[in-house]
Amino acid sequence: MLALGDITAGYGETTVLREVSLWVPPASVVALLGANGAGKTTLLRVASGLCRPRSGTVRMDGADVTGHRPHVTARRGMCHIPEGRGVFPHLSVRENLAIHAAGGDADETVDRAVSAFPVLGSKLGQQAGALSGGQQQMLALSRAYLTDPCYVLLDEVSMGLAPVVVDEIFEFLTGLRRQGCALLLVEQYVTRALAVADYVYLLSRGRVEFAGEPGELDAEQLTARYLGTDHGN
Numbered sequence: 653m654l655a656l657g658d659i660t661a662g663y664g665e666t667t668v669l670r671e672v673s674l675w676v677p678p679a680s681v682v683a684l685l686g687a688n689g690a691g692k693t694t695l696l697r698v699a700s701g702l703c704r705p706r707s708g709t710v711r712m713d714g715a716d717v718t719g720h721r722p723h724v725t726a727r728r729g730m731c732h733i734p735e736g737r738g739v740f741p742h743l744s745v746r747e748n749l750a751i752h753a754a755g756g757d758a759d760e761t762v763d764r765a766v767s768a769f770p771v772l773g774s775k776l777g778q779q780a781g782a783l784s785g786g787q788q789q790m791l792a793l794s795r796a797y798l799t800d801p802c803y804v805l806l807d808e809v810s811m812g813l814a815p816v817v818v819d820e821i822f823e824f825l826t827g828l829r830r831q832g833c834a835l836l837l838v839e840q841y842v843t844r845a846l847a848v849a850d851y852v853y854l855l856s857r858g859r860v861e862f863a864g865e866p867g868e869l870d871a872e873q874l875t876a877r878y879l880g881t882d883h884g885n
């Protein structure tokens with residue numbers, strides 16, 4: 653279980669999260685929804701250790717990891733896929749993937765990534781920055797497959813991508829979950845997020861406004877009231 657308890661956090665004088673508690677059970681999908689600026693990214697940053705909370709605790713499988721640096725939470729099985737495309741643009745696709753071999757066999761690591769995202773197979777020699785947005789996101793997401801994490805934090809990974817690419821990404825996420833990963837999913841495509849989620853949290857101005865099962869929420873009402881326009885997916 654990934655457990656955030658009574659998290660208060662912010663930047664400088666600004667308080668962004670106020671006493672937020674959230675649980676991600678093993679092998680579950682938890683959707684974290686909320687309007688722009690609600691604090692979703694900040695919450696993921698607190699969970700992975702990129703942002704130290706002012707108060708509250710972060711626990712992974714019972715161990716207190718509050719304020720532990722990201723490389724420490726990563727070693728314990730946390731994988732944070734940040735907003736934007738998390739790749740090294742000037743390195744080749746192969747070099748980007750080989751980073752995750754962690755001293756093991758780079759070729760095998762590359763093969764595993766290609767098995768998850770076949771399109772990368774024909775691009776291995778290209779600079780990552782020259783890939784399409786969707787291909788770059790697949791390259792970034794490969795990390796969640798290659799490092800065998802327990803908890804994957806996903807920050808708007810389908811942002812700006814064509815529906816067919818979004819489909820492929822959601823299939824990949826479903827596969828991760830089948831393998832036993834738990835996912836904390838921040839997603840602009842509310843309908844898609846609710847379709848895969850076991851639990852949903854609605855964040856409003858830094859507080860949990862709703863926590864429960866997706867079936868308890870009326871998606872249309874949710875969209876109209878809290879999130880502006882859903883982008884039709």
Ligand SMILES: Nc1ncnc2c1ncn2[C@@H]1O[C@H](COP(=O)(O)OP(=O)(O)OP(=O)(O)O)[C@@H](O)[C@H]1O
Binds near residue numbers: 663666668689695
């Ligand atoms: N590095 C920072 N320094 C100061 N304030 C920040 C910083 N990052 C975010 N904020 C502020 O914190 C608040 C919450 O931001 P956050 O990025 O967590 O929201 P979000 O829910 O992810 O929004 P979005 O849907 O737009 O991605 C916003 O008011 C934002 O301006």
Ligand SMILES: [Mg+2]
Binds near residue numbers: 692694735
């Ligand atoms: Mg955000």
